Amino acid sequence: MNRHDPGQPDPGASQDDAVWLDLVARLESDTVATRPDTPAGGQLPPSGTAPGTPETHQPPSFRDFDPLGLAGMPPAELSAAERQAAAAGGTAAEPAGPSDGPRDYEVDDDDDGGEFVPEEPPSLAGTDPLTMLAWLGAVGAPVALLLSAMFWRSAPLLAIVGIVAVFVLATVYLIMKLPQEKNGDDDGARV
Numbered sequence: 001m002n003r004h005d006p007g008q009p010d011p012g013a014s015q016d017d018a019v020w021l022d023l024v025a026r027l028e029s030d031t032v033a034t035r036p037d038t039p040a041g042g043q044l045p046p047s048g049t050a051p052g053t054p055e056t057h058q059p060p061s062f063r064d065f066d067p068l069g070l071a072g073m074p075p076a077e078l079s080a081a082e083r084q085a086a087a088a089g090g091t092a093a094e095p096a097g098p099s100d101g102p103r104d105y106e107v108d109d110d111d112d113g114g115e116f117v118p119e120e121p122p123s124l125a126g127t128d129p130l131t132m133l134a135w136l137g138a139v140g141a142p143v144a145l146l147l148s149a150m151f152w153r154s155a156p157l158l159a160i161v162g163i164v165a166v167f168v169l170a171t172v173y174l175i176m177k178l179p180q181e182k183n184g185d186d187d188g189a190r191v
Contacts, residue, residue, distance in 0.1 A: 131177065137170030 148155045
């Protein structure tokens with residue numbers, strides 16, 4: 001097996017460098033890439049010239065790719081400075097459309113002038129103890145199951161069934177405490 005001598009340069013490295021430099025040169029050039037089956041310059045020669053005559057190739061400009069003919073037209077709208085000058089009584093021409101745009105007005109505040117301040121949440125001290133226990137069971141039972149699965153692998157089946165029963169009973173109790181009928185005067189604006 002032939003081993004590469006560390007003192008000699010890698011023969012593939014110089015070829016890779018040459019390919020890379022060729023690629024960079026082609027990308028940086030101003031000429032358009034041509035297909036191998038087309039004549040030099042990327043275009044067919046015009047009908048009046050001989051195929052062997054050299055042709056100067058100009059890079060395409062924006063006007064060459066402007067099918068609607070918009071490249072030579074001035075903008076239809078006035079600039080912001082011209083609109084401000086026209087609004088201040090300057091000599092700028094009026095725009096063709098209406099003078100008021102979507103951002104040309106200020107919003108009127110119809111509130112009582114105060115900033116929204118949410119009301120204080122009710123204290124947990126006045127909560128029904130049975131409801132508080134139900135919430136602890138509904139939230140605490142899944143946490144207890146997760147912790148027992150991670151740290152108490154040999155938990156008895158009775159403890160696992162008890163935790164599941166606490167969760168089910170607490171959830172059913174909380175569902176039963178929900179209001180049964182809808183308030184007809186409520187428009188749903190308040191959460």
